[in-house]
Amino acid sequence: MKHIKIWSLLAMAVVAMTSCGGGSDDNDTPNPPAGGGVTVEKLAGEWHLTLFDSNKQGGDVYISFAADGTFELYQLAYNAGYDRYTGRFSLENGSVLTGVYSDNTPWATSYACSIDAAGTTLILTGQNSDGIISYYTKSAIPDDVKNSIITKAAATDQTRWL
Amino acid sequence: MTKCKFSWIALAALLLASCTTDPQGGAIVDSPEAAIAKKLIHTSDNAVTGELILYVNDDAARSLEAVCAAEPMATRSGVSDIDEVLYEIGATSIERLFVVDPRHEERLRARGMHRWYVVRFDESQDLDRAAMSLARLGAIERVEFSQKIERTDWGEPRVVDLEELRAATRADNLPFNDPQLVNQWHYINTGDPYISSHARAGADINAEAAWALETGNPDIIVAVLDEGVDYTHPDLAANMWINERELNGATGADDDGNGYEDDIYGYNFVSDGAISWNDPEDKGHGTHVAGTVSAVNNNGVGVCGVAGGSGKSDGVKIMSCQIFVGKANNLASTVRAIQYAANNGACILQCSWGIETGAYTSDSAFASVYSSELEAFEYFRSAKNCAALDGGLIVFSAGNNSGAMSGYPGAYNNIISVTAVSADGLPAWYTNYGPGCNVAAPGGDEYEDTKTRRSSVLSTLPGNRYGYMDGTSMACPHVSGIAALGLSYALKLGKTFTVDQYKALLLTSVNDINSYLTGTRQSYKVMNLADYRGKMGTGTIDAFQVLMGVRGTRCVPVTTGSQQTVNLQNYLGGGNLGIKFSSIEIAPEDMARLGIAENPVIFGNNMLITCTKPGSIIIKVNMIAGGTSAGGGASIGGMFITKEMALVARPKHASNGGWL
Numbered sequence: 001m002k003h004i005k006i007w008s009l010l011a012m013a014v015v016a017m018t019s020c021g022g023g024s025d026d027n028d029t030p031n032p033p034a035g036g037g038v039t040v041e042k043l044a045g046e047w048h049l050t051l052f053d054s055n056k057q058g059g060d061v062y063i064s065f066a067a068d069g070t071f072e073l074y075q076l077a078y079n080a081g082y083d084r085y086t087g088r089f090s091l092e093n094g095s096v097l098t099g100v101y102s103d104n105t106p107w108a109t110s111y112a113c114s115i116d117a118a119g120t121t122l123i124l125t126g127q128n129s130d131g132i133i134s135y136y137t138k139s140a141i142p143d144d145v146k147n148s149i150i151t152k153a154a155a156t157d158q159t160r161w162l
Numbered sequence: 163m164t165k166c167k168f169s170w171i172a173l174a175a176l177l178l179a180s181c182t183t184d185p186q187g188g189a190i191v192d193s194p195e196a197a198i199a200k201k202l203i204h205t206s207d208n209a210v211t212g213e214l215i216l217y218v219n220d221d222a223a224r225s226l227e228a229v230c231a232a233e234p235m236a237t238r239s240g241v242s243d244i245d246e247v248l249y250e251i252g253a254t255s256i257e258r259l260f261v262v263d264p265r266h267e268e269r270l271r272a273r274g275m276h277r278w279y280v281v282r283f284d285e286s287q288d289l290d291r292a293a294m295s296l297a298r299l300g301a302i303e304r305v306e307f308s309q310k311i312e313r314t315d316w317g318e319p320r321v322v323d324l325e326e327l328r329a330a331t332r333a334d335n336l337p338f339n340d341p342q343l344v345n346q347w348h349y350i351n352t353g354d355p356y357i358s359s360h361a362r363a364g365a366d367i368n369a370e371a372a373w374a375l376e377t378g379n380p381d382i383i384v385a386v387l388d389e390g391v392d393y394t395h396p397d398l399a400a401n402m403w404i405n406e407r408e409l410n411g412a413t414g415a416d417d418d419g420n421g422y423e424d425d426i427y428g429y430n431f432v433s434d435g436a437i438s439w440n441d442p443e444d445k446g447h448g449t450h451v452a453g454t455v456s457a458v459n460n461n462g463v464g465v466c467g468v469a470g471g472s473g474k475s476d477g478v479k480i481m482s483c484q485i486f487v488g489k490a491n492n493l494a495s496t497v498r499a500i501q502y503a504a505n506n507g508a509c510i511l512q513c514s515w516g517i518e519t520g521a522y523t524s525d526s527a528f529a530s531v532y533s534s535e536l537e538a539f540e541y542f543r544s545a546k547n548c549a550a551l552d553g554g555l556i557v558f559s560a561g562n563n564s565g566a567m568s569g570y571p572g573a574y575n576n577i578i579s580v581t582a583v584s585a586d587g588l589p590a591w592y593t594n595y596g597p598g599c600n601v602a603a604p605g606g607d608e609y610e611d612t613k614t615r616r617s618s619v620l621s622t623l624p625g626n627r628y629g630y631m632d633g634t635s636m637a638c639p640h641v642s643g644i645a646a647l648g649l650s651y652a653l654k655l656g657k658t659f660t661v662d663q664y665k666a667l668l669l670t671s672v673n674d675i676n677s678y679l680t681g682t683r684q685s686y687k688v689m690n691l692a693d694y695r696g697k698m699g700t701g702t703i704d705a706f707q708v709l710m711g712v713r714g715t716r717c718v719p720v721t722t723g724s725q726q727t728v729n730l731q732n733y734l735g736g737g738n739l740g741i742k743f744s745s746i747e748i749a750p751e752d753m754a755r756l757g758i759a760e761n762p763v764i765f766g767n768n769m770l771i772t773c774t775k776p777g778s779i780i781i782k783v784n785m786i787a788g789g790t791s792a793g794g795g796a797s798i799g800g801m802f803i804t805k806e807m808a809l810v811a812r813p814k815h816a817s818n819g820g821w822l
Binding site for chain 1: 374704707709710714718733735736776778806807813815817818820821
């Protein structure tokens with residue numbers, strides 16, 4: 001009985017660990033589907049960030065993934081205009097996305113990724129204790145965004161972050 | 163401030179010193195005369211003669227309504243002791259200050275605004291004596307002097323023959339085909355020496371980048387409280403607000419029942435009739451500021467306006483609320499104009515005028531007793547006429563006395579007050595600066611380069627003319643126009659703001675001016691630029707930044723696990739803003755979410771914060787916009803604003819700032 005009780009406790013702990021989101025303990029945020037099965041073909045296209053760690057405000061981000069392993073990213077986040085980044089990405093085992101910017105800066109972390117069955121929702125979950133879950137919806141990058149790129153000279157000091 | 167003459171008010175002030183002690187040994191109470199003097203709003207200095215504004219009690223209001231209903235040109239109130247005074251001062255009329263508009267009467271009455279009356283009387287009567295006589299009556303709760311106001315332009319307009327100016331060519335590569343856009347450095351400044359040998363590229367409102375995203379929306383109505391706007395001007399006509407029911411109604415009739423007859427493009431509240439612009443003392447001031455807000459863009463003619471559209475009848479609309487006819491103006495006209503703007507759809511009040519600088523030096527002096535003007539401002543602020551904004555926005559010019567403070571009403575703590583810079587990006591010689599000033603915009607300065615004299619603001623003038631003017635009067639409509647442009651973009655994106663959120667957005671969408679304020683500037687006089695540092699408001703307004711602020715919330719990155727020192731200036735506007743941070747607010751559940759054990763601390767421009775968990779939350783950054791202390795009460799100062807920002811806490815960020 002004692003052993004059964006211990007195994008039950010362990011089983012409960014495993015269930016609890018696998019059902020927690022990364023940095024979010026918000027019960028309203030849907031848990032990402034199980035990883036795997038993502039291909040470059042499914043990933044290719046333009047995506048718009050719609051939810052970042054349960055926060056709909058902040059960080060207007062568009063990402064375009066190409067079949068040749070390159071990406072283009074537009075972000076309205078830390079500056080008074082959109083910053084544009086480019087680089088290369090790779091997809092490992094159909095579930096882990098890593099990347100490096102064109103200036104050889106690696107991404108902050110790698111991301112577990114999944115795409116829903118309809119192919120319209122991309123979910124990225126930060127790895128390496130990042131744990132932030134981001135939801136992207138398949139959406140063309142608007143001209144307004146492409147017309148709002150600020151020049152590097154106009155951006156504030158980029159050494160402000162690590 | 164003009165020297166005070168001995169007056170009944172001075173007597174009352176002396177009597178204030180003769181407060182008596184309660185015979186029971188309790189608190190000191192005012193003497194009767196002192197108590198009466200407390201009912202007075204403003205002073206007779208610089209006040210219109212033969213006019214006073216009264217706030218009456220409910221009983222008197224009921225009586226007055228009955229009399230005025232029966233006698234359209236009433237000279238009595240139906241209350242015997244009031245009527246005795248009205249007779250003594252030779253009253254020629256008494257009528258409700260805020261007109262009856264059945265669509266809004268219930269809201270107005272709920273605010274008690276139906277109790278304001280304007281009495282006009284023999285102008286030879288001593289104004290102070292008349293005021294005190296009325297203030298002594300128990301039925302009269304407040305007596306307000308009708309303060310004169312003045313336009314805040316400098317000098318006379320310089321009419322130009324556009325043929326004499328260089329016109330734009332294809333090589334200029336401008337976004338619109340208006341031939342004089344090339345000379346409107348205040349929108350797009352290329353540093354062209356044709357404008358001024360001191361012109362600095364980028365010293366403008368960044369209109370070109372903004373116009374790529376938004377040019378205006380005719381659902382946005384800007385009320386221009388000023389001289390009459392020439393609504394026939396070819397470069398304005400298509401963007402004038404039109405009261406369709408009056409346009410299609412009968413002449414001499416109040417077709418829409420809003421209290422005014424034939425108010426097709428607005429109304430002339432001074433003359434109580436048709437909008438005019440031909441008084442010998444008129445300067446074209448109203449037409450000029452209207453052109454800055456919304457001259458028709460891309461029509462192949464003349465000039466551009468900040469929110470003048472793209473050539474498809476899509477500019478924001480101008481409502482002409484005339485409060486000047488030549489030198490004539492009065493408080494009742496101004497108050498009614500504000501009410502009219504609120505009642506007929508305007509969401510921005512554009513006010514390039516004010517009371518003589520220095521007449522008031524604190525908010526409490528300006529608002530010691532709640533005035534009809536403050537009442538009207540609040541009425542406008544609470545009017546929801548734009549789907550993107552939960553109320554009305556009020557923008558004033560700071561004044562042109564080279565004074566070390568803003569003039570009022572602009573200086574009042576919740577009104578935006580605009581200072582002026584020129585084509586060199588530096589303060590114009592005439593601009594007020596310092597406490598009460600919130601933001602800077604192009605106002606021009608013809609003395610920047612006395613050879614070209616083209617560093618003034620170019621806009622429309624009555625009679626199908628164009629011309630240059632200088633002043634915080636010209637700076638103010640740049641801010642109104644940008645506010646209108648931002649709301650147009652908000653409508654397009656389906657975004658909504660409270661008035662306070664939108665003011666914070668506007669005042670933090672600016673570029674650094676303080677870094678340029680060293681050395682001297684030669685203009686009409688030699689200016690020591692260090693005198694202006696930190697005193698021009700938060701910075702020079704940037705239309706593109708406003709649109710980006712409408713589009714998304716600015717983010718602040720922090721790394722989890724250890725205390726972070728974050729320079730918040732790096733995440734506001736173009737950096738180095740004229741603001742003082744006061745505190746950070748975070749909801750308790752969000753503090754728990756990111757494992758923030760203690761409230762972040764503000765130290766200068768820095769936020770000290772420790773997050774132990776990754777995630778993203780919204781923080782509220784409280785700050786003073788313009789100056790180091792907030793206005794209000796016994797102070798004149800900056801505006802207290804709160805800006806929401808998104809805190810992005812992660813164990814690691816990409817070192818180049820990339821999102822992934």
